[in-house]
Amino acid sequence: MAGKKLGFDTLKVRAGYDSSEHNYAVAVPIYQTASYDLGSVERGEKLFGMEEAGYLYTRIGNPTVSVLEQRLAALDHGSGAVAVASGMAAVTYALLNLAEGGGRIVTTPQLYGGTFDAIKHLFPKFGIHVDFVEDSDDPESFRQAIGPDTKAVLIESISNPNATVLDIEAIAAVAHDNGLPLVVDNTFGTPYLFDSFAHGADIIIYSATKAIGGHGTTIGGVIVENGEFDWSNGKFPHFEQPQYLLREQSTGRERSILEVFPEAPFTTRARLSYLAYFGASLSPFDAFLLLQGIETLSERITKQISNALRIVDYLQNNDKVSWVSHPAAEGNPYKALAEKYFPKGASSIFSFGFKGNEEQLKAFLNAVELFSYHANVGDARSLIINSPKTTHGELNAEEQALAGISPETIRLSIGLEDAEDLIDDLEQAFAKAFVGTLV
Numbered sequence: 470m471a472g473k474k475l476g477f478d479t480l481k482v483r484a485g486y487d488s489s490e491h492n493y494a495v496a497v498p499i500y501q502t503a504s505y506d507l508g509s510v511e512r513g514e515k516l517f518g519m520e521e522a523g524y525l526y527t528r529i530g531n532p533t534v535s536v537l538e539q540r541l542a543a544l545d546h547g548s549g550a551v552a553v554a555s556g557m558a559a560v561t562y563a564l565l566n567l568a569e570g571g572g573r574i575v576t577t578p579q580l581y582g583g584t585f586d587a588i589k590h591l592f593p594k595f596g597i598h599v600d601f602v603e604d605s606d607d608p609e610s611f612r613q614a615i616g617p618d619t620k621a622v623l624i625e626s627i628s629n630p631n632a633t634v635l636d637i638e639a640i641a642a643v644a645h646d647n648g649l650p651l652v653v654d655n656t657f658g659t660p661y662l663f664d665s666f667a668h669g670a671d672i673i674i675y676s677a678t679k680a681i682g683g684h685g686t687t688i689g690g691v692i693v694e695n696g697e698f699d700w701s702n703g704k705f706p707h708f709e710q711p712q713y714l715l716r717e718q719s720t721g722r723e724r725s726i727l728e729v730f731p732e733a734p735f736t737t738r739a740r741l742s743y744l745a746y747f748g749a750s751l752s753p754f755d756a757f758l759l760l761q762g763i764e765t766l767s768e769r770i771t772k773q774i775s776n777a778l779r780i781v782d783y784l785q786n787n788d789k790v791s792w793v794s795h796p797a798a799e800g801n802p803y804k805a806l807a808e809k810y811f812p813k814g815a816s817s818i819f820s821f822g823f824k825g826n827e828e829q830l831k832a833f834l835n836a837v838e839l840f841s842y843h844a845n846v847g848d849a850r851s852l853i854i855n856s857p858k859t860t861h862g863e864l865n866a867e868e869q870a871l872a873g874i875s876p877e878t879i880r881l882s883i884g885l886e887d888a889e890d891l892i893d894d895l896e897q898a899f900a901k902a903f904v905g906t907l908v
């Protein structure tokens with residue numbers, strides 16, 4: 470099979486793992502070790518001098534975690550990946566790796582609440598500032614927000630919670646015109662639904678906690694790169710700076726990350742700087758659980774999308790619902806973009822407007838029996854949540870309005886149950902919420 474381009478479903482169960490390197494174990498073994506024998510003083514010198522590839526300490530690298538990294542890099546056709554302990558660690562390390570030392574990030578307000586809050590309120594305390602575009606649907610608005618200190622453009626492939634889709638290629642072109650990388654948080658898209666690099670992304674971020682793990686068991690995050698961005702364009706001197714850590718052992722000459730790791734400079738730098746010293750490393754056991762999830766990624770997502778379409782249909786014909794925000798919903802403004810970027814379907818996570826008062830909304834959420842009321846998405850089980858008070862509760866009213874989140878928003882993440890049962894559950898919950906009232 471050498472030289473054959475393997476398909477997604479083959480890669481998702483095979484990529485990054487060669488059993489002959491692991492005692493012929495068929496399943497990926499869990500290397501539950503903090504550290505590794507150096508073997509000899511000579512080998513230790515080579516490992517620490519980065520002359521020989523190998524494992525030193527699990528904070529920086531672990532064989533089980535490496536399989537996860539290589540598998541995601543393969544699924545996205547990337548050149549390198551680094552796994553970390555959460556999606557937020559992936560967001561943070563990626564953005565610090567770009568904008569450290571006072572850079573700015575251009576982004577849209579339509580982001581996961583934690584990302585929004587972190588970059589708006591926490592990052593400035595570390596000298597990194599954010600510029601929100603005025604109109605996320607207009608790629609030119611991104612151009613207007615870019616300034617001399619901008620280091621990256623950040624978007625989500627499908628936004629949380631309203632499943633909006635931006636014109637990703639046009640935004641990538643604006644970023645590239647300005648010598649900037651496009652960072653795509655593809656958590657909702659997953660590598661199965663959205664081919665980020667083919668549409669102009671330079672860096673991909675995942676909260677692996679969601680559909681990648683897929684079973685609500687594990688917190689994790691991954692950063693993937695394709696090794697094609699020109700980090701020597703003058704905007705990223707930290708990639709060009711010679712470092713003592715990367716010195717040539719024979720001569721002592723200091724070298725830059727670009728010189729030593731030209732194939733994957735971004736994720737290697739994230740590993741050697743941020744993972745090594747800020748330390749949010751993924752445990753080998755959690756990497757194993759995430760790998761188990763990836764093995765069924767496309768099967769799960771396909772069923773979840775078909776379930777989601779049934780529920781979109783049910784909701785948009787329901788007089789207790791004021792709107793449904795999913796690209797497949799009637800009149801949705803993102804339909805054409807979703808068809809272009811998400812040919813297999815645009816997510817099983819979306820929102821709808823509850824047509825009732827606050828008490829009725831509470832009664833509705835308390836009445837669901839199959840849907841789990843909790844803050845996660847991409848689980849095998851269907852989930853429901855009132856985003857304005859929970860996942861996006863950090864945003865004040867003005868910020869929520871900017872992010873397109875109105876008080877009546879309810880987010881659904883559709884799982885693998887029978888669609889009829891899910892619809893029956895919503896139906897009985899609506900009936901309980903509106904008992905004795907006429908809508």
Ligand SMILES: Cc1ncc(COP(=O)(O)O)c(C=O)c1O
Nearest residue numbers: 555556557581629656676678689
């Ligand atoms: C789009 C997106 N990015 C990042 C995160 C953060 O991920 P984690 O919860 O794994 O830290 C989330 C979490 O909900 C998310 O939805």
